Amino acid sequence: MSIHEVFMPALSSTMTEGKIVSWVKSPGDKVEKGETVVVVESDKADMDVETFYEGFLAHIIVQAGETAPVGAAIAYVAETEAEIEAAKAMAGGGSAVAEPVPASAPAPVPVAAAATVAAPATASQNGSNHREGRLVASPRARKLAKELRVDLNNLKGSGPYGRIVAEDIEAAVGKVQPPTTPVITPIAPAPAAAAPAKPTPAPAPVVAAVPGQVVPLTTLQNAVVRNMMASLSVPIFHVGYTITTDGLDKLYKQIKSKGVTMTALLAKAVAVTLQKHPLLNASYSDQGIVYHSNINVSVAVAMDDGGLITPVLQNADQVDIYSLSRNWRSLVDRARAKQLQPEEYNSGTFTLSNLGMFGVDTFDAILPPGQGSILAIAAARPQVVATADGLFGVRQQMKVNITCDHRIIYGAHAAAFLQDLAKLIETNPQSLTL
Numbered sequence: 001m002s003i004h005e006v007f008m009p010a011l012s013s014t015m016t017e018g019k020i021v022s023w024v025k026s027p028g029d030k031v032e033k034g035e036t037v038v039v040v041e042s043d044k045a046d047m048d049v050e051t052f053y054e055g056f057l058a059h060i061i062v063q064a065g066e067t068a069p070v071g072a073a074i075a076y077v078a079e080t081e082a083e084i085e086a087a088k089a090m091a092g093g094g095s096a097v098a099e100p101v102p103a104s105a106p107a108p109v110p111v112a113a114a115a116t117v118a119a120p121a122t123a124s125q126n127g128s129n130h131r132e133g134r135l136v137a138s139p140r141a142r143k144l145a146k147e148l149r150v151d152l153n154n155l156k157g158s159g160p161y162g163r164i165v166a167e168d169i170e171a172a173v174g175k176v177q178p179p180t181t182p183v184i185t186p187i188a189p190a191p192a193a194a195a196p197a198k199p200t201p202a203p204a205p206v207v208a209a210v211p212g213q214v215v216p217l218t219t220l221q222n223a224v225v226r227n228m229m230a231s232l233s234v235p236i237f238h239v240g241y242t243i244t245t246d247g248l249d250k251l252y253k254q255i256k257s258k259g260v261t262m263t264a265l266l267a268k269a270v271a272v273t274l275q276k277h278p279l280l281n282a283s284y285s286d287q288g289i290v291y292h293s294n295i296n297v298s299v300a301v302a303m304d305d306g307g308l309i310t311p312v313l314q315n316a317d318q319v320d321i322y323s324l325s326r327n328w329r330s331l332v333d334r335a336r337a338k339q340l341q342p343e344e345y346n347s348g349t350f351t352l353s354n355l356g357m358f359g360v361d362t363f364d365a366i367l368p369p370g371q372g373s374i375l376a377i378a379a380a381r382p383q384v385v386a387t388a389d390g391l392f393g394v395r396q397q398m399k400v401n402i403t404c405d406h407r408i409i410y411g412a413h414a415a416a417f418l419q420d421l422a423k424l425i426e427t428n429p430q431s432l433t434l
Contacts, residue, residue, distance in 0.1 A: 008040070058084040
């Protein structure tokens with residue numbers, strides 16, 4: 001018999017501390033090995049955290065809303081009910097070894113880690129929702145399934161790694177359309193009137209600025225600070241280019257009704273152009289130039305409660321524009337709900353920053369750590385230009401400005417990339433729908 005510590009896990013390579021969003025289990029509750037016990041806010045997402053042990057959640061050390069360093073104990077799990085009081089006594093002493101515990105209380109078992117993110121590392125993106133014989137579903141999905149009397153074993157999850165999410169439950173009862181790929185088996189739906197509203201996480205309160213007041217940075221804002229400080233050590237340069245967008249705008253109007261977004265069109269155009277310029281999709285390392293096997297386009301998104309996140313359109317050059325647009329809408333929705341998996345925001349190889357919707361004329365973007373390039377996109381505006389036949393005409397034009405890591409990319413490389421990007425957008429935008 002023993003008492004185990006649940007540690008604050010490292011949910012990303014840059015995470016130094018985590019914030020407890022909520023405890024799924026309460027003190028005294030029975031827990032199974034691999035069951036979600038707590039939801040932790042990492043740098044940029046809320047993640048379910050599982051326990052490695054079976055027993056009872058004896059005592060919570062770090063309460064909801066509080067933070068703890070990575071590796072710090074946040075709770076105790078006792079193997080038997082009889083050990084719960086002993087775990088509480090240990091917690092009351094300030095640490096597992098600070099004060100002696102009763103002779104009948106066993107010493108805690110030292111472990112390297114006692115919690116893990118509830119996402120299998122080896123499963124495929126749309127694979128089975130069972131891992132090692134255990135159903136993988138988010139806490140919200142489990143709660144909603146219980147309320148709507150949905151058998152989770154009859155569903156195939158649409159979430160990362162085949163995980164069942166709340167949208168799968170709602171799709172099963174006919175409340176919403178199924179995700180991108182129909183992967184569920186409908187069961188007998190509950191009456192529509194009895195179906196509760198879709199559970200959504202409460203948005204973080206936005207602290208109003210008061211003159212003279214110091215407002216602490218959020219976890220996400222602190223992550224942005226660390227990334228920006230890391231960027232200061234990289235030698236960079238900028239190259240600007242003006243692109244005529246009449247053809248792209250016409251295409252967008254034609255396919256907008258099919259759910260295509262301008263962001264997806266721009267990401268697709270960049271990804272296709274990167275096929276010809278792999279150096280712009282590469283990054284620097286101490287060993288040399290890292291040429292990435294995939295073209296994963298990150299797109300900067302401002303969060304309502306402060307900070308910035310960059311959801312990733314993976315393999316953007318290979319995915320059709322309609323699927324890419326659906327993927328983008330899903331990524332943005334889950335980013336703002338803090339439900340992205342780490343690989344959905346930290347696997348980018350090239351970044352877009354689009355401030356065109358604000359009417360910005362031009363701007364410089366800061367290079368993200370671990371990437372070689374970022375493209376700043378400004379607003380498209382009508383401009384009077386000289387045409388090829390020597391006349392004047394009005395054209396929609398936007399200015400783009402690329403920031404590059406000068407250790408591996410030079411001005412001619414960036415200019416050639418922008419030239420090909422402009423050629424694609426100006427002369428052959430229809431190819432983006434193929």
